[in-house]
Amino acid sequence: MTLTQLSYIVAVDKHRHFATAAQKIYITQPTLSMQIQKLEDELGVLIFDRSKTPVVPTAMGEEIIEQAKLILSGAKHIEDMVAVQGDNLKGTFRVGIIPTIAPYLVPLFLKSFVDTYPEVELIFEEALTAEVLKGLNEDYFDVGIIATPTDKHMYEKDLFLEPFLGYVSVDHELAKKDKLCIDDLYKEDLWLLNEGHCFRDQTIKICKQNNEKLNKAPIIFESGNLETLKRLVEQNFGITLMPYLAMDDYDTKCANGVVKQFEDPIPSRKIRLVYSREFLKKNLIEAFADLIKQSIPEELESQEEAMVIE
Incomplete structure (x- = not known):
């Protein structure tokens, strides 16, 4: 055996x-x-x-x-x-990360981490929040990167606040506004991610702020991928919400959509690092979190007027 x-x-x-x-x-x-x-x-x-x-x-x-x-x-x-013994960090480090964060955050810090800690084998796996937490409880993942609070049995490190952005088709009436306000979303039918994605739940929470009639609005299409929602908007179909990092490299010459920021207080989600065992790989977890924080855009480092959507 x-x-x-x-x-x-x-x-x-x-x-x-x-x-x-x-x-x-x-x-x-x-x-x-x-x-x-x-x-x-x-x-x-x-x-x-x-x-x-x-x-x-x-x-x-x-x-x-x-x-x-x-x-x-x-x-x-x-x-x-x-x-974790000694000064050199080494070993395998398995990270569960939700799909609305992974493709936009990982490229920001991956090369720097590999160059700084060459003896650490990083393994990333995209999974929904529930799957990440299950993997942590079963010791499958060492850490998770998610955007919602966990239960009291998990340890958390806040990484940064990420604003929500509106992505609007060019012919939409909201494309003319300098900034969006939450009231603008009350009468809109947004493109949403499939159930199970926390970004979907947070989007609905934003739209439900003081708005009891939201549930009467029809949902025409749901996707499991943010990029699909972008393409729908760019085909002149309505509006969706996007996390900031998903639009950080947006090029107006290559797309047919308009990115809109929100007025203060800006709806945002809190990106956090979570883990189930505090005493193992502590140095590696600290180094991982610190390097992520060093790699994010400067405009995400402080947000005094944010409205955190959990």
Whole structure:
């Protein structure tokens, strides 16, 4: 029995599919299947019922998988303890990050972090907020980057406040305004992200400020991607809200939409670093947070008139 074999059965349990599990942990399916079969032969029990789709653990398999998670967590704990010793930061650092932050924030600090800490292996995985928190609780992620508060069992570091921006089609009446106010959104049908995205929930909260009639407005289309919402606006279809960093490199020569800031108080979301274990990789977490803060645009470093939308 090896830690590798235990990690394989945990992966299959998570994805409930041998091919998907193999893909996620970057090995071939035959290797995964062979190692799990070898473990089952050694233990003399079936861990998975392969006759069902999706594959499910047997009753004994469920107990073995739970023990495997504990063993893997303990092994990771030992590795983490060693990795934070001394002056040089090193080891694997797995980051769960929500999709409305990842493509815009990570490029700002990635090269600087790699140059500064070459012995740290950074692994990023985009996931919805609920999935990030679940991964932290299961010790799958070391840290998460999210935009909503967590429960009392998590530790948080505030990184920065990110304003919401309006993105308006060029022929829309709001394109003529210098700045938007929240009242402008009351009568608009906004393009929204799919359910599960915290940015969607926050957008709806902004529109609901003192507005009980919002729910009567029809939602025509929902997307899982901010870039899709941008393209809809640029085809002269209405208005959406965007996080500041998503529009930081906006080029008016390449798009057919208009970016609009809000009047004070500016609706904003709080970007935070979250983690579940304070005592492990503390130095690495501190270094990671500090470098992110150093990499954000100067205009995000202080916002005195922000209205934080949680």
